[in-house]
Amino acid sequence: MTPKIFIDGEHGTTGLQIRARLADRRDLEILSIPEARRKDAAARADFLRQADVAILCLPDAAAREAVALLDGNNSTRVIDTSTAHRIHPDWAYGFAEMTDGQPERIAEARLVANPGCYPTGAISLIRPLVEAGILPSGYPVTVNAVSGYTGGGRQLIAQMEDPDNPEHIAAPHFLYGLTLQHKHVPEMQVHGLLERKPIFAPSVGRFAQGMIVQVPLYLADLNGSPSLEDIHGVLAKHYADQGIIEVVPLEASARLPRLDPTELNGTDRMRLHAFGAPGQGQVNLVALLDNLGKGASGAAVQNMDLMLGNTRH
Numbered sequence: 001m002t003p004k005i006f007i008d009g010e011h012g013t014t015g016l017q018i019r020a021r022l023a024d025r026r027d028l029e030i031l032s033i034p035e036a037r038r039k040d041a042a043a044r045a046d047f048l049r050q051a052d053v054a055i056l057c058l059p060d061a062a063a064r065e066a067v068a069l070l071d072g073n074n075s076t077r078v079i080d081t082s083t084a085h086r087i088h089p090d091w092a093y094g095f096a097e098m099t100d101g102q103p104e105r106i107a108e109a110r111l112v113a114n115p116g117c118y119p120t121g122a123i124s125l126i127r128p129l130v131e132a133g134i135l136p137s138g139y140p141v142t143v144n145a146v147s148g149y150t151g152g153g154r155q156l157i158a159q160m161e162d163p164d165n166p167e168h169i170a171a172p173h174f175l176y177g178l179t180l181q182h183k184h185v186p187e188m189q190v191h192g193l194l195e196r197k198p199i200f201a202p203s204v205g206r207f208a209q210g211m212i213v214q215v216p217l218y219l220a221d222l223n224g225s226p227s228l229e230d231i232h233g234v235l236a237k238h239y240a241d242q243g244i245i246e247v248v249p250l251e252a253s254a255r256l257p258r259l260d261p262t263e264l265n266g267t268d269r270m271r272l273h274a275f276g277a278p279g280q281g282q283v284n285l286v287a288l289l290d291n292l293g294k295g296a297s298g299a300a301v302q303n304m305d306l307m308l309g310n311t312r313h
Contacts, residue, residue: 117295121213268298
């Protein structure tokens with residue numbers, strides 16, 4: 001039978017992107033709730049229960065409500081794109097390339113928490129080094145990042161694009177999360193296998209989508225005082241033969257005069273760099289991705305395919 005997919009919140013930024021990715025899929029049946037019934041709990045519950053896979057593109061509270069509407073129904077499998085369940089022990093974390101066996105965990109799970117865009121970049125750089133025993137779990141990790149404004153959803157998009165908006169933001173770039181309590185920090189810590197909360201400094205630029213995530217490290221403070229080549233080698237080995245994540249050769253990274261956060265826009269891929277100079281004693285690890293691709297909608301579709309046993313990724 002053709003799997004039925006229901007996107008709860010299909011008219012939000014992430015939901016629209018998922019619908020676009022599934023528009024030409026003839027192997028799926030997309031369920032769509034009539035606009036007049038979107039806030040009708042009984043109607044939503046009915047659509048959720050009809051679906052083989054429900055993809056929740058909702059704020060945290062609404063996502064928890066949707067899961068509650070499925071109480072007692074174990075036939076509908078769920079992908080939640082909010083932050084509500086990303087560190088919940090009963091939910092599989094939907095970052096397939098994170099560690100050995102993760103695709104299988106996602107494929108077998110009924111409940112999958114889609115990763116955040118910033119954490120996808122940060123964890124992709126941190127987790128392999130911790131697993132390899134090079135990055136101490138107690139290292140004082142810092143994560144610096146810039147995202148396109150679509151990562152903030154409809155409200156931020158309106159603030160950035162509409163000069164008549166009473167809360168219009170005219171700045172070309174701004175830093176936020178100034179209290180160091182961003183909601184993505186627990187996700188980075190738990191799935192990055194870190195004992196200490198990373199210091200996370202997110203920012204937004206005046207471009208719609210695209211993202212750069214940076215994790216700078218002092219090599220002498222890592223286990224075994226590894227070289228730049230050692231760090232790159234761990235990442236290259238971890239992501240070898242991955243179709244979605246590419247670790248750029250050191251020589252190619254060294255030739256780059258700059259890095260454009262929009263370079264992978266419109267794709268579901270991620271590119272990792274290790275920047276530094278031999279003997280310098282420092283490395284700046286960088287993840288480049290589309291915050292609406294591998295950082296959101298693309299990851300949700302990838303997880304859906306894993307859950308349905310598809311091999312498209």
